[in-house]
Amino acid sequence: MPTSRVQCPHLDLQLEPSPYATEAGFEWQSLSRRLAAATKSGRRAPSAGSRRKPERNGSPQSIIHESALSYPAPLVLPNDDIACDPNCPPQSFRSWLYEKARNKLTEDRRTLYVAAVPEITSSMAFMRDWLQPDTASGRSSGGGLKQKPPSPSCEDIISYLGTFYRGLPLKPFPQRLRFIPWDERRAKKPNIHSKYVGLATRDSCTRIRVRSSPDGVFKGQLNLGDILDAAIEMLPGDAYSLLLLIDHDMYEGEDDDFCCGRAYGGSRVAVVSSSRYHSILDEQVNIEYSHMWPASHCKSYVNGLCTVDRPKEQSEKSSTTGAFPLRAAIDAAKDIIVPTSQEGLRALWFSRLARTASHELGHCLGMDHCVYYACNMQGTAGMVEDVRQPPYLCPNCLSKLSYAVACELQGITTREDGYIFRRGIEQL
Ligand SMILES: [Zn+2]
Ligand SMILES: [Zn+2]
Missing domain, CATH: 3.40.390 (Collagenase (Catalytic Domain))
Known part of the structure; x- marks a missing residue:
């Protein structure tokens, strides 16, 4: 079973794309654009404008804003799917909503x-x-x-x-x-x-x-x-x-x-x-158990991979805003991320297949590959990248799923300003 050489404490977390992203030609969308991309109108959510009226704590807008900050960026490491196709067009909630080829859920077909x-x-x-x-x-x-x-x-x-x-x-x-x-x-x-x-x-x-x-x-x-x-x-x-x-x-x-x-x-x-x-195949493809998701967002791991392919100056820019949920996930996974029993290995096998199954069904719901955040709907170029990606949907993809289930299937109406996300969560 592959093991990590020395236990890494995952001290700093990578919430933005890796230093390699710039070289790959990937530009992460601004927070304001990411928030807009999750709304029905496609316009910037009110919470994203610093000069606009500040939203009240607990308002749908403030919840959306805060939650967006908690979602890390795609890592964009060498040979990752998104690094090979950095201009992959993003699919906003609005473009998903009005995609003519999308199959809608109906009472008879659900x-x-x-x-x-x-x-x-x-x-x-x-x-x-x-x-x-x-x-x-x-x-x-x-x-x-x-x-x-x-x-x-x-x-x-x-x-x-x-x-x-x-x-x-x-x-x-x-x-x-x-x-x-x-x-x-x-x-x-x-x-x-x-x-x-x-x-x-x-x-x-x-x-x-x-x-x-x-x-x-x-x-x-x-x-x-x-x-x-x-x-x-x-x-x-x-x-x-x-x-x-x-x-x-x-x-x-x-x-x-x-x-x-x-x-x-x-x-x-x-x-x-x-x-x-x-x-059984992990050793052959060099999967490092201790840095599978969520620990794939460990900054020293990310920088190490970038150094291999790009021995240039590394960006030391670091942000801790929104790091708490990711840190909590890393702490929760600490004792189980490296499986130590047959049961653990079986669970690992299941988790990988289940993640891919949910991803492929997302495509049936009309969702394209996600470039907004680290997300279950990201494209994957290989097994090593696969195990670095999260099992959850980002706010943008969750808006699509929420809308498909809560609005299109269950007939609940929404407002234009991103309330879909909040309402979707309440309903799901
Ligand atoms: Zn680490
Ligand atoms: Zn997504």
Whole structure:
């Protein structure tokens, strides 16, 4: 299990983008713009103007203002998704609200379905071998490698999502999906070298392309576009969206190494894979447990990563405003952030998959990748970045979810000045 060399006290916290952000070309939006981006009008919230009438303590505006200060910026570390695409257009609440392609929740179409991992039927038993990673070159996955324990359960994922998306009904998909041979017309028995497998429901079967992972970690990897096509086919009539859980490794394009999750938001389907989230692979990708979220906001950790790629003068600008919630999270995680038991490792595996599941369903609700804050809706470029990101939604993304549930589904009206956020929280 990867361990930290010396216990880091996480003395100072990084609430702004890292020193690398400027070099990457990322400019963090001002507080005033961030507040405006969470309102229905798209105008600056009254609380953001220093010369305007100061808001009363406890007013919706002051609550929004204070809460915005508590949310740290995206870290923007070397090789992070946002560092690779620093001009990724922000999606404000208003642009989300008026996005024509967005699917709205309706009375008849509001259930989130989650389908359990497909059963591997007896003729496809070789697919079990595809579940075991080869963690060291030259070492066979079967030889001496500890077998992975059962993956996070569908029930636990549903329970998590039920809390995250409170107000929306969540149900298990009513059928157990199955992997079956794709082409039974051929006499040849399906085997580990098969190019296709079939993903079957009771009355349909979709062809799924297979390859081995280019990095050699998994012998079989499934094409996620094909899996999502299957999901579109099986979307129940009352579904707002359908999330498929997969234990096999997945890829999207020929150039990808792997992909842990993807949503076709417009089609309201998503898929997440547990394969890369197991701690058995953490050492290989250099995950530093002691600086996973929330400790990823430790300033000395952030500066250390920036120094590696940019041995230039570092910004020492530091702000403690709004640091309290993050500090409280770090203190709360202190004794458990580095798992010390099998139970802890299982919880870690679950937490990673659950975070990605909630992220992909966010896309089904029309949310784009977030660039306003460190947020569950940020894009992710790899596993190391994934574990640095938070499980929560920022005020902007929470405004969208609150509005979709409280206003569009439950019919509650809001004002234009950002009251959505406050009202949304009250309702959720
Ligand atoms: Zn630290
Ligand atoms: Zn966000």
